[in-house]
Amino acid sequence: MSHGFNPGFSEFRRSHHCVIVSIVGSAKPNLAGSPATMLKAPEHQVAGHQARDGQLGPLVDGSGMFYKPLQSDDRGATELAFYTSFSSDPQIPAQIRSFFPGFHGTQLLHASDGSGLHPHLVLDDLLAGFRLPSVIDVKIGSRTWLPSSSDDYFRKCVAKDIETTSALLGFRISGLQINDDRGFWRPGRDAVRRFNSNDVRRALRRFVSSDPAASDDCEPDCAFAPAVYGGSSGVLSQLLELKSWFEVQTLFHFCSASVLVAYEKDGSKNGDGDGGSGGARVRLVDFAHVAEGDGVIDHNFLGGLCSLIKFISDILQGFCGESSDAKCYLNGDGKIY
Amino acid sequence: MSHGFNPGFSEFRRSHHCVIVSIVGSAKPNLAGSPATMLKAPEHQVAGHQARDGQLGPLVDGSGMFYKPLQSDDRGATELAFYTSFSSDPQIPAQIRSFFPGFHGTQLLHASDGSGLHPHLVLDDLLAGFRLPSVIDVKIGSRTWLPSSSDDYFRKCVAKDIETTSALLGFRISGLQINDDRGFWRPGRDAVRRFNSNDVRRALRRFVSSDPAASDDCEPDCAFAPAVYGGSSGVLSQLLELKSWFEVQTLFHFCSASVLVAYEKDGSKNGDGDGGSGGARVRLVDFAHVAEGDGVIDHNFLGGLCSLIKFISDILQGFCGESSDAKCYLNGDGKIY
Numbered sequence: 067m068s069h070g071f072n073p074g075f076s077e078f079r080r081s082h083h084c085v086i087v088s089i090v091g092s093a094k095p096n097l098a099g100s101p102a103t104m105l106k107a108p109e110h111q112v113a114g115h116q117a118r119d120g121q122l123g124p125l126v127d128g129s130g131m132f133y134k135p136l137q138s139d140d141r142g143a144t145e146l147a148f149y150t151s152f153s154s155d156p157q158i159p160a161q162i163r164s165f166f167p168g169f170h171g172t173q174l175l176h177a178s179d180g181s182g183l184h185p186h187l188v189l190d191d192l193l194a195g196f197r198l199p200s201v202i203d204v205k206i207g208s209r210t211w212l213p214s215s216s217d218d219y220f221r222k223c224v225a226k227d228i229e230t231t232s233a234l235l236g237f238r239i240s241g242l243q244i245n246d247d248r249g250f251w252r253p254g255r256d257a258v259r260r261f262n263s264n265d266v267r268r269a270l271r272r273f274v275s276s277d278p279a280a281s282d283d284c285e286p287d288c289a290f291a292p293a294v295y296g297g298s299s300g301v302l303s304q305l306l307e308l309k310s311w312f313e314v315q316t317l318f319h320f321c322s323a324s325v326l327v328a329y330e331k332d333g334s335k336n337g338d339g340d341g342g343s344g345g346a347r348v349r350l351v352d353f354a355h356v357a358e359g360d361g362v363i364d365h366n367f368l369g370g371l372c373s374l375i376k377f378i379s380d381i382l383q384g385f386c387g388e389s390s391d392a393k394c395y396l397n398g399d400g401k402i403y
Numbered sequence: 404m405s406h407g408f409n410p411g412f413s414e415f416r417r418s419h420h421c422v423i424v425s426i427v428g429s430a431k432p433n434l435a436g437s438p439a440t441m442l443k444a445p446e447h448q449v450a451g452h453q454a455r456d457g458q459l460g461p462l463v464d465g466s467g468m469f470y471k472p473l474q475s476d477d478r479g480a481t482e483l484a485f486y487t488s489f490s491s492d493p494q495i496p497a498q499i500r501s502f503f504p505g506f507h508g509t510q511l512l513h514a515s516d517g518s519g520l521h522p523h524l525v526l527d528d529l530l531a532g533f534r535l536p537s538v539i540d541v542k543i544g545s546r547t548w549l550p551s552s553s554d555d556y557f558r559k560c561v562a563k564d565i566e567t568t569s570a571l572l573g574f575r576i577s578g579l580q581i582n583d584d585r586g587f588w589r590p591g592r593d594a595v596r597r598f599n600s601n602d603v604r605r606a607l608r609r610f611v612s613s614d615p616a617a618s619d620d621c622e623p624d625c626a627f628a629p630a631v632y633g634g635s636s637g638v639l640s641q642l643l644e645l646k647s648w649f650e651v652q653t654l655f656h657f658c659s660a661s662v663l664v665a666y667e668k669d670g671s672k673n674g675d676g677d678g679g680s681g682g683a684r685v686r687l688v689d690f691a692h693v694a695e696g697d698g699v700i701d702h703n704f705l706g707g708l709c710s711l712i713k714f715i716s717d718i719l720q721g722f723c724g725e726s727s728d729a730k731c732y733l734n735g736d737g738k739i740y
Binding site: 369375376 | 545546550561565570571572573600650651653697698699700702703705706707709710712713717
């Protein structure tokens with residue numbers, strides 16, 4: 067049976083690193099690495115490898131580009147193959163494409179760990195235009211391994227899926243920061259990894275509350291829930307649009323990918339082009355473990371996405387129930403969900 | 404946080420077998436086991452333990468009741484607790500309740516393995532009224548273990564989930580028979596367990612085709628797809644109704660439960676009360692591993708259900724594309740899906 071898949075993807079996957087090098091070799095000249103363009107570690111990165119303290123990590127140019135070092139094993143080849151296939155696939159609807167970072171090829175750049183020239187994916191910087199964004203990275207899926215994964219990788223992943231909330235909730239928070247002019251909350255990586263169900267629910271409430279620096283004893287007020295999660299272009303509405311696509315798309319299985327949500331509390335004032343709802347942006351990131359869908363929907367991602375949707379919907383519903391003016395918290399046609 | 408769960412469920416789970424015995428002791432007198440009522444092994448059971456050859460298995464009375472022996476370990480206690488909780492929970496919508504077997508308490512009956520009196524769940528016989536039903540049992544979910552499962556149970560389940568199609572497709576076929584006056588197809592348990600993706604797709608096509616005894620070389624004609632899978636009360640429509648509930652229900656996680664689909668090829672003639680579409684029945688069965696949802700949707704079941712829906716939808720779509728009269732294959736408002 068034909069799965070209608072862009073044939074480039076599996077070809078890339080099979081030929082691994084040598085393909086990366088040849089693609090890099092044919093890319094446009096390395097301008098971003100020249101002294102005229104200052105690259106630096108992204109200021110608001112909340113998960114993944116970071117380009118600090120001599121580590122290899124992504125860089126930004128401050129002009130809207132994000133440079134992600136290609137991992138040297140299968141993961142780099144897989145992520146490059148995914149972006150190459152996805153960006154040229156006519157089967158992807160335009161409104162779905164907008165959930166993914168724009169892809170601008172690869173470039174050899176001086177790696178942030180000082181190891182010399184290294185191939186980087188050139189992507190849109192998803193946080194460009196934000197001054198003090200609140201950002202959350204949610205890894206979707208109750209499992210982060212594929213049926214075809216090696217035994218070692220399977221064991222490593224399944225242990226983490228059970229330790230964290232992935233197996234139980236269908237997703238886990240990989241990192242977050244909550245920012246505004248009055249305060250800041252950014253739990254450490256180990257603290258986030260230890261989040262249980264209640265911590266996750268609380269973090270998703272706190273993410274849209276008015277005092278990020280409030281102590282753990284305070285109940286989050288969810289003051290920004292209507293503007294950020296609700297409304298016709300808010301987070302819930304965007305997640306529901308993604309869900310509709312995942313119910314039918316059989317091209318890719320997005321194993322271990324994340325939903326990134328970002329907004330700025332004064333976003334409605336600075337006109338960042340994303341429209342209302344505080345300019346909340348929902349994007350998909352991290353495609354180092356994407357596999358061919360081969361005619362089957364990504365039930366693992368879809369299930370986890372629906373679980374996240376229910377969490378967000380519950381926050382809006384709870385907020386709505388306590389309010390005397392329910393309309394502003396509702397989604398589109400007057401239904402929350 | 405209150406999860407709104409019927410408190411009977413967890414209480415039952417905790418007190419295990421002693422509760423079963425006390426419930427049984429207080430049940431109505433054992434009439435079904437008396438010589439006046441002949442119990443026998445169900446003729447059309449396609450999966451699970453069978454009451455044949457000295458084995459412990461379910462029995463039917465031919466008058467609409469199905470007697471399922473309670474398993475002696477946690478599984479029996481869990482299934483009884485589920486039925487008790489579910490049958491009295493006012494939060495279950497009436498149209499969802501109709502997807503589950505009616506529950507009529509427990510009875511001590513002579514076990515089919517000759518071991519003496521054994522407690523049985525008394526349930527509706529889901530195949531009552533059918534003469535020559537075609538039946539398929541589809542175990543839903545990419546995983547059949549819970550995050551709280553023991554290591555041994557986890558290892559056993561995960562191996563089977565990867566060996567079969569569960570991990571890949573989000574469901575696996577546990578058994579099927581295809582029946583009509585012209586022929587019969589019932590693959591053995593081992594053959595079904597070895598089904599790959601293509602075998603599953605083919606079995607779902609063959610299930611609604613006109614010649615069940617046709618060889619594997621023949622392409623299934625899907626002649627009954629419009630009547631069985633399509634239409635406003637067909638299988639697809641019923642699965643979509645279940646999906647809507649699973650998107651919001653957070654009471655139960657239906658680990659290792661199955662969707663049972665049954666229909667009869669002359670069903671439209673014998674007026675079995677299920678309405679059109681050949682009287683196709685969709686039911687949920689097997690609740691020995693149900694867990695409390697605790698405020699979280701059953702993303703594992705929902706993802707697998709959506710994958711099955713896509714398979715069924717693809718069959719209808721393919722059939723529709725080849726037909727000159729597409730309308731009859733469409734679902735409700737003119738959309739297949």
